Amino acid sequence: MPSRTPGLRHVLGMAGMCTLSIAVLATMQLAGSSPESDHQGPAVNRLITVRAAPPSGSEPGGRPVSMGAAGRSSADLPDGPPVPVTGSGTWRVVPGAVRQAYAGHPDTYSVEIEDGVRLVDGDVGFGRFVDGVLHDPRSWIGDGVTALQRIEHGVPDLRIRLTSQNTARALCGYELPFDTSCRIDDAVYLSAARWIRGATSFSGRMDEYRQYMVNHEVGHFLGHEHELCDISGSFAPVMMQQTFSTRNDELADITATNPQQVDVPKDGKVCTPNAWPYPHATR
Template identity: 50%
Template sequence: MRPVTAVPYLAGVCLAATTVVALDVGMEARPATVAWPSSGVVPSTSSSPPSAERSAPSVDTFRSGADLPAGPAFPEHGAGTWHVVPPSGKPGASGVTYAVEVEDGVVLPHGDDSFAAVVDHVLRHPRGWAGRHAFRRVGGDVEPELRIRLTSQRTARSLCGFELPYDTSCRIGSTVHLSTARWFRGAHTYGDDLRGYRVYAVNHEVGHFLGLGHEVCPEDGAPAPVMMQQTLSVDNDGLASITTGSDQGVVVVPDGKACTPNPWP
């Protein structure tokens, strides 16, 4: 969940990427190069949460939400290519054009439209970025300014980086990759509120596309900024501990401030 090189259009900070991923992998319909590190943390091939494969996490780790919660099975593998989910109805007249895409090989219980419906809801909601920016969904016949993709766990791990040993989503260039691991299971910080977490994930990554970087908890008991890395923690002590030694684009001071989960800007 660390920054990558900014892009010319609405340059911003990426939630997670390795230094080797400095190109926009989302603009061409070719297989993504999935490179696993020769050492370090490599995702499991099982559907068990990663925490089960390491030593039992502490209460603080669960409080931070860094480990993937237990829950239903999710698509771990994909083809490294994506297909556009066709929009229904007429597109808007103006706004940032975006396409909703699902990785080939990823099968959703209620179909691709269930993923697209959440993305559309978030980008059109007045509590979201729609209050400041207009968005217009397009199909495969238009080159979009933004791509929002549901990406399998293994592909997301490879593209978003191995610096932190947790499942995360990321924005690389003008492409948002939402990990299936998190889309299906959420984060400990959100508890049973999976829908709230999904709203947060879309808003956070699109925020990076709009040029915003990471933030920290500003005041004890306040709603967490949507640009805080809430997947990992909603308190500064936890976030500082988890991200020690990695460049996340923000200095986190362990000052005891703890926020509450908040999915909206």
């Protein structure tokens, strides 16, 4: 397993800036490192702002990104039901604890939801879904080494936080005009906008996309970096930025002005969406 790198902000993809600035959180602590930095700066308190996206289909500076049907990028948030736009910037712990999923020394995690965010399935339903993903042998425990245990009390090694649209944009970055999730230090921030509407690449398969969200961001916590489609027609690596695309050519266009840990070649390779690190493991 790759060694963990503290202090990095890892993202499923990052999204874009314009001129309108809306303050959504006050005095929140963030690591002072850029998304691409290998070094952590000192933690700072700052006012976090979210900037409105430029017109759909342009990057900062007006450069076009890869467009699909009806002039939309594959990385755009799909149409769908309303999403939680704003939250308080504080998180409530979802009650519940689960025994560790492997006999080794476990990393502990808590499941949390930003205050102001409400789900149809409720807090408990969200917690059960996350547990079901992380305790599935197709997830990271499938390597026979990783061990995870959910706790309700005490300080966890990892906080898994469902986060409103604006808070996720402020924390994860909005340098490209797309909603994303990310990992910052000992927390992963799952965009509630994506949780509710998914990603174009998953064609409306919401449970599968949510499984991907959890596995991808927890993968960053465990030390894994972004990957690319390697063999056309095969399962996409769970660490591929599938929120953007499962096509290397599209991913190269989308991330051209904001590299995401890996250089993406335009090699024509297209993978099948995949939510799991070990998709062939026996359940």
